Amino acid sequence: MVMSPKLERGTVLSSSDAAAGHIARICFKTGPPTHTGVELEWTVHDAADPARPVEGARLRAALGRHCPPTLDGASPATRLRYGSTVTVEPGGQVEISTTPRTAIGALIRATDADIADLTALLAAAGLVLGRSGIDPHRPPEPVVETPRYRAMRRVFDRRGPAGRTMMYSTAGLQVCLDAGEAEQVGARWAAVHAVGPPLLAAFATAQRHAGRATGWASARMAAWFGIDPARTRPVWTPERADEDPVAGWTTYVLAAPLLCLRGRGDDWTPPAGVTFADWLDGALPRPPTTDDLDYHVSTLFPPVRPRGYLEVRYLDTQPGRNWRLPTAVLSALLADPDTVRRAHAVAAPQADRWQAAARYGLRDRHLAATAAELLDLAVAALPGLHLPPDLYDDIDRGVRRRRAVAGRRHR
Numbered sequence: 001m002v003m004s005p006k007l008e009r010g011t012v013l014s015s016s017d018a019a020a021g022h023i024a025r026i027c028f029k030t031g032p033p034t035h036t037g038v039e040l041e042w043t044v045h046d047a048a049d050p051a052r053p054v055e056g057a058r059l060r061a062a063l064g065r066h067c068p069p070t071l072d073g074a075s076p077a078t079r080l081r082y083g084s085t086v087t088v089e090p091g092g093q094v095e096i097s098t099t100p101r102t103a104i105g106a107l108i109r110a111t112d113a114d115i116a117d118l119t120a121l122l123a124a125a126g127l128v129l130g131r132s133g134i135d136p137h138r139p140p141e142p143v144v145e146t147p148r149y150r151a152m153r154r155v156f157d158r159r160g161p162a163g164r165t166m167m168y169s170t171a172g173l174q175v176c177l178d179a180g181e182a183e184q185v186g187a188r189w190a191a192v193h194a195v196g197p198p199l200l201a202a203f204a205t206a207q208r209h210a211g212r213a214t215g216w217a218s219a220r221m222a223a224w225f226g227i228d229p230a231r232t233r234p235v236w237t238p239e240r241a242d243e244d245p246v247a248g249w250t251t252y253v254l255a256a257p258l259l260c261l262r263g264r265g266d267d268w269t270p271p272a273g274v275t276f277a278d279w280l281d282g283a284l285p286r287p288p289t290t291d292d293l294d295y296h297v298s299t300l301f302p303p304v305r306p307r308g309y310l311e312v313r314y315l316d317t318q319p320g321r322n323w324r325l326p327t328a329v330l331s332a333l334l335a336d337p338d339t340v341r342r343a344h345a346v347a348a349p350q351a352d353r354w355q356a357a358a359r360y361g362l363r364d365r366h367l368a369a370t371a372a373e374l375l376d377l378a379v380a381a382l383p384g385l386h387l388p389p390d391l392y393d394d395i396d397r398g399v400r401r402r403r404a405v406a407g408r409r410h411r
Helices: 016-027 056-066 104-124 147-157 162-169 185-194 196-202 219-225 245-255 276-280 290-297 320-333 337-350 354-363 365-385 389-409
Strands: 036-042 044-046 085-088 094-097 127-129 172-177 304-306 310-316
Touching (some): 016 290, 036 320, 056 085, 056 104, 104 320, 104 389, 185 337, 196 320, 196 389, 219 310, 219 354, 276 290, 354 389
Antiparallel strands (some): 172 310
16 A cells, blocks of 8 residues: 655745745755765565565565555554664665764664664565665566656656666665765865765676676666756766855756656656746746755755755665775765865866766776775775774775775776
8 A cells, every 4th residue: 555645835935036045944954074874775686586576565574564655554664773764666675764873883883783684574585685786687667656656757758768777776875974064065065076986986886787787887877867967967067166055956956857746646747848947937837835845856866965964876785784885985085174175186087977987987997096096095084983993994994905996997
């Protein structure tokens, strides 16, 4: 049973200035950069036959009281032991979203425990978590159907198959970092974008999809970039480096076409090409509200999305406990203003090479060289994360191994 969400109207927006004011209030919440969270997503497979489809009913039974309302409207949707919420994406991918924590070590311990509990739940049903950023075995097929997902599919289908691949086959790792103090936001915003292509290349895991080699290092990001540039291109670019982050994000939000137009029925498909700015100008029968604007923002998928904090979306799912490595690397690179500046300076020559990073990964020697420099910088900054000794040693070794791979590739 899938329940339709309650529609809340919020405050009517009468102009683009009113919308811009609302966006400014919620997109970058300033303060000391102390919290980190992660969202981990996996494809789910039958343990004996990973190419076998996994039905929603099987996932619902496996997740039990942790099942999200999209699969079971009567579920209590209980959090996992250390506070992570469980969701199921349209292709049956399972995701956990952690509680943000002020200490990276505490975040890792809690997340590992919640992953272990989730793994045990699935194992009891003969299921296992995938280990890459795209399903290596199965073609895209829907598992969860909601009005939102149906509308997304219809809109994406107008441009080709990439939307279905993204919805039903991809799995990512999202690292959530504080935006920082007001005077730090611009530098942190720029740096987390600039390091994106080399880190995407360094941690790409999505080479095979549906039983074949794709020719991409990250076919997951290839799918995202193939959907609609108006909602997936980076917000920050080197050409617009001096642009105020709030202004840049506001322009992006208002210019993006609607993906869903919520209603009481099951068809939320919007008219083709209508942007939120068009809606503000009267393109639809009723004016939009702040709640409509918040929902519209949830349908935008740039590599970094401001949600009060900075949601880094460009990393593929990592096998096993390797999710710790890019999480620690990003946390280390943004640990203090000096490291932020140095990371941006190192990454700047590759900051706009998203397509090359997704296609070639570390086979591109320039991206590999930059990734190696960034990983060196992260290793040097790791002590500032104050990790427990065992975690520090494990992560230090893992990052150094990845750095060695990058170093070999750029020679």
